[in-house]
Amino acid sequence: MPDVNIRHRQGQFTLHAEFSLASRWTAIFGPSGAGKSTILRVLAGLIAPDAGRIDLAGRTLLDTARGVALPPGRRSIGFVTQQAALFPHRTAAQNVAFGIRHLSRDARSQRVSEMLRLFGAESLAERRPAQLSGGERQRVALARALAPNPTLLLLDEPLAALDVASSQDILSRLLALDVRVVYVSHDLAEIWRLPAHVIVLEAGRVTAAGPLQQVLAPQRDRLLQQLSS
Amino acid sequence: MDLQTLWLTLRLAASTTLVLLAMGVPLAFWIVSTRSPLRPFVEAMSTLPILLPPTVLGFYLLILLGPRTGFGRLASHLLGHPLAFSFDGLVVGSVLYSLPFAVQPLTAGFHAVDAALIEQARLLGAGRWRILRDILLPLSVRSVVAAAALCFTHTVGEFGVVLMIGGDIPGATRTLSIAIYDQVQDFSYAQANRTSLLLLGISLAALVLLYARRSGGGARHA
Amino acid sequence: MSDRRILAFALVLCCVLPPAFAQQTLRLAAAADLQPVLPPLLDTFQSQTGIHVLASYQSSATLATQIIQGAPFDLFMAADLSFPQRVIDAGRAEEAHPIPYAHGTLVLWTRNDSGVAQLSLDVLRGPSIRSIAIANPEHAPYGRAAQAALNHAGLLATVAPRLVVAENIAQAAQYADSGNAQVGFLSLTSALTPRLSADGHFIRVPAEDYPPIQQGAIVVRNSPNAVAARRFLDFLRSPAMAQRLAAGGLEPVEPSHP
Numbered sequence: 211m212p213d214v215n216i217r218h219r220q221g222q223f224t225l226h227a228e229f230s231l232a233s234r235w236t237a238i239f240g241p242s243g244a245g246k247s248t249i250l251r252v253l254a255g256l257i258a259p260d261a262g263r264i265d266l267a268g269r270t271l272l273d274t275a276r277g278v279a280l281p282p283g284r285r286s287i288g289f290v291t292q293q294a295a296l297f298p299h300r301t302a303a304q305n306v307a308f309g310i311r312h313l314s315r316d317a318r319s320q321r322v323s324e325m326l327r328l329f330g331a332e333s334l335a336e337r338r339p340a341q342l343s344g345g346e347r348q349r350v351a352l353a354r355a356l357a358p359n360p361t362l363l364l365l366d367e368p369l370a371a372l373d374v375a376s377s378q379d380i381l382s383r384l385l386a387l388d389v390r391v392v393y394v395s396h397d398l399a400e401i402w403r404l405p406a407h408v409i410v411l412e413a414g415r416v417t418a419a420g421p422l423q424q425v426l427a428p429q430r431d432r433l434l435q436q437l438s439s
Numbered sequence: 440m441d442l443q444t445l446w447l448t449l450r451l452a453a454s455t456t457l458v459l460l461a462m463g464v465p466l467a468f469w470i471v472s473t474r475s476p477l478r479p480f481v482e483a484m485s486t487l488p489i490l491l492p493p494t495v496l497g498f499y500l501l502i503l504l505g506p507r508t509g510f511g512r513l514a515s516h517l518l519g520h521p522l523a524f525s526f527d528g529l530v531v532g533s534v535l536y537s538l539p540f541a542v543q544p545l546t547a548g549f550h551a552v553d554a555a556l557i558e559q560a561r562l563l564g565a566g567r568w569r570i571l572r573d574i575l576l577p578l579s580v581r582s583v584v585a586a587a588a589l590c591f592t593h594t595v596g597e598f599g600v601v602l603m604i605g606g607d608i609p610g611a612t613r614t615l616s617i618a619i620y621d622q623v624q625d626f627s628y629a630q631a632n633r634t635s636l637l638l639l640g641i642s643l644a645a646l647v648l649l650y651a652r653r654s655g656g657g658a659r660h661a
Numbered sequence: 662m663s664d665r666r667i668l669a670f671a672l673v674l675c676c677v678l679p680p681a682f683a684q685q686t687l688r689l690a691a692a693a694d695l696q697p698v699l700p701p702l703l704d705t706f707q708s709q710t711g712i713h714v715l716a717s718y719q720s721s722a723t724l725a726t727q728i729i730q731g732a733p734f735d736l737f738m739a740a741d742l743s744f745p746q747r748v749i750d751a752g753r754a755e756e757a758h759p760i761p762y763a764h765g766t767l768v769l770w771t772r773n774d775s776g777v778a779q780l781s782l783d784v785l786r787g788p789s790i791r792s793i794a795i796a797n798p799e800h801a802p803y804g805r806a807a808q809a810a811l812n813h814a815g816l817l818a819t820v821a822p823r824l825v826v827a828e829n830i831a832q833a834a835q836y837a838d839s840g841n842a843q844v845g846f847l848s849l850t851s852a853l854t855p856r857l858s859a860d861g862h863f864i865r866v867p868a869e870d871y872p873p874i875q876q877g878a879i880v881v882r883n884s885p886n887a888v889a890a891r892r893f894l895d896f897l898r899s900p901a902m903a904q905r906l907a908a909g910g911l912e913p914v915e916p917s918h919p
């Protein structure tokens with residue numbers, strides 16, 4: 211049985227996707243408008259789909275047939291998009307601390323430093339988002355999403371607007387983490403080296419799935435031909 | 440200058456502003472966050488006092504607050520005195536009269552907060568109350584200040600409602616605007632001019648404070 | 662759409678304007694206490710003379726201010742003599758003295774359900790009466806009369822904290838009729854209206870307790886309708902009309918006045 215099976219209609223667009231989250235890293239690949247971001251938002255609980263079921267690590271997050279729909283805050287899911295969406299009135303450290311209010315003061319500040327260190331952002335703790343560069347913001351956003359120790363991290367083109375050096379550094383830090391990740395991209399070069407299972411999405415449907423380099427090899431060849439001609 | 444009247448006017452404006460913020464913040468939050476089909480209706484109702492001429496609003500309030508309605512009897516029973524012709528009654532009237540001036544800026548301010556921030560807060564486990572307290576209010580400080588300043592100045596300059604439900608009682612319901620009207624009716628133009636200047640001065644001071652704060656805030660957030 | 666709007670606008674204009682085109686129009690500034698009694702008399706006047714009277718009802722003070730500031734009225738009928746006198750002093754009247762046209766009567770009025778059993782000035786002394794509506798004594802003639810009556814009865818200091826002051830006599834009637842004030846000093850013209858007759862009852866305040874509420878009129882300086890204005894005043898003082906005014910609560914002027 212697949213972990214995710216969702217149907218959702220938005221105007222003319224119909225999403226109907228079934229897939230499993232067996233691999234630690236899952237990449238969702240496809241052209242713009244294929245429904246990649248919608249899937250992530252449904253997983254996160256920000257969109258209620260017309261019908262479907264989502265199981266994650268033995269928990270049912272959504273089952274429309276049984277009227278189950280956990281709110282976003284109780285799904286144990288972190289979500290980082292291209293837009294870091296940091297709280298502008300809080301420092302980097304306060305941003306990271308937002309989701310771990312249940313911890314004691316000491317445990318919280320320890321966790322905040324740990325998370326910032328994980329992304330090489332410990333020196334940014336006292337800065338506000340307005341004083342951070344794009345790459346620094348993404349580091350803080352990732353630290354914030356991971357601070358509550360989520361079961362699943364959703365990444366929607368988180369590196370798209372960054373320079374190569376930053377994105378390489380952040381990606382290698384992400385790969386070192388022990389967390390299940392769903393990574394959305396339309397950029398083949400960005401995801402090619404990921405040790406991931408891939409789901410190819412086109413016009414709201416899953417058209418192929420499997421080990422990434424195997425499934426996407428034909429596309430890569432086509433791309434290389436275009437580049438060389 | 441009649442200090443009692445000045446003090447009463449400031450007290451009325453401050454009380455009204457506090458009540459309006461306490462009511463307006465939850466109301467505006469409900470308006471921006473609800474999916475209820477009642478939302479357009481509630482939003483329209485909260486705007487309606489702008490449309491009604493103040494004396495008409497005051498007339499209906501006079502009826503509503505009076506002993507012939509359940510509300511009037513209940514209020515009279517709870518307070519130990521009838522609402523009409525009392526300071527409390529003026530606060531009730533002023534709150535209704537200035538409601539749009541609280542709800543509109545607050546709703547606009549809350550709407551202007553990036554939806555992605557609210558989503559992140561929800562994902563990080565924040566409930567409605569925490570989203571309001573930790574995200575919406577701090578990011579809408581300027582709208583809250585604008586709402587407060589508008590409610591305050593609108594109440595200072597309020598006339599029609601007070602005229603209808605006040606009863607012109609010194610120390611309880613005679614406000615500056617009523618005093619000015621009385622002075623004009625008595626052909627005491629010089630006195631009326633002095634009182635008007637005072638009224639304008641208060642409103643100007645409140646607005647200068649508002650705009651000073653506004654540009655300061657803009658520089659900080661830029 | 663815009664054609665239809667123009668049509669609608671034209672229709673509205675047709676409803677509003679014809680009297681002005683069709684016949685002579687007298688613009689009357691009338692004190693608020695006249696509002697309950699005057700309108701049917703205006704109709705009678707129009708049917709007898711063809712002169713249409715366009716009346717604005719406000720407090721005498723507001724009307725006097727407006728006329729002094731050049732408001733385009735032809736005739737000013739006040740609720741006392743002092744406001745016409747102000748207009749005369751400002752050089753805005755044709756007359757040198759206000760023309761008395763009636764005198765008003767002060768009543769003490771209460772709703773039938775107010776719990777006041779035996780209405781009298783003396784009742785006000787008791788603590789059971791918590792609010793008393795009066796018109797503003799500073800500038801409303803009936804308010805001045807009410808204050809004088811209270812003073813005469815030695816009650817003014819006792820009841821002062823319980824007075825709620827309305828801007829004019831019509832508003833005092835609202836305060837009392839809505840039940841917000843338990844009793845009210847009103848004009849007889851208000852008390853005799855169908856609405857207030859149905860809701861409550863009244864006693865006349867003894868005439869010797871307050872100076873008479875002489876109501877005076879003036880013709881506004883340079884009015885193009887001065888002749889029509891005087892004709893209207895004569896019409897009001899004719900025996901038949903004086904009787905109708907009296908039935909509405911405005912007594913005719915004493916024979917000693919012209």
